[in-house]
Structures are given as C-alpha cells and as structure tokens.
Amino acid sequence: AALFLPSGLVLPLVYPKLDRFWKVLAAGAGLSLCIELMQLPFTARVTDVDDLIFDALGVAVGYGIWLLARKARKAWRKKDGAR
16 A cells, blocks of 8 residues: 555646546556556466555555645645735
C-alpha cells in the first residue's frame, strides 16, 4: 500500500485529466493489476487479490493527501492575497 501512496499524489499532478477520485483510483488500481499480472509466469512470485486492494487503498490515501495539500495551498494563497 505504501508503494502506491505516491501514485495518488503524482497522478493528478502529472495528468490533469485525472481530476477526480475515481479516475485516480482506477489508474492506480490498473497499474497494480498490470504488475500483478506480470508476476503470473514467475513461480517465485505470488499474485494475490489482497495486493490489489491494499495498493488501491494506498492510491486513495495518496489522493486524500493531495486534496488536503491543494486545499491548504488555496487557503494560504487566499491569506497572502488579503495582505
């Protein structure tokens, strides 16, 4: 989950069309699914649905942090503009 937390932060910054929670979550979960599917041919690696769930949770937490940072930045700019 912690590995995908930065995805929730970076995806909306790099791709402006990912401006909604569900879009970022779908992109992050899709990336996680691709990684899990690439592990299938290797017997030393284990593919698990739990990994998808926790990776999606990491993306969701990262997006939440991005929203908080964006809100704080807007409040800071508003405060500076009032001076």
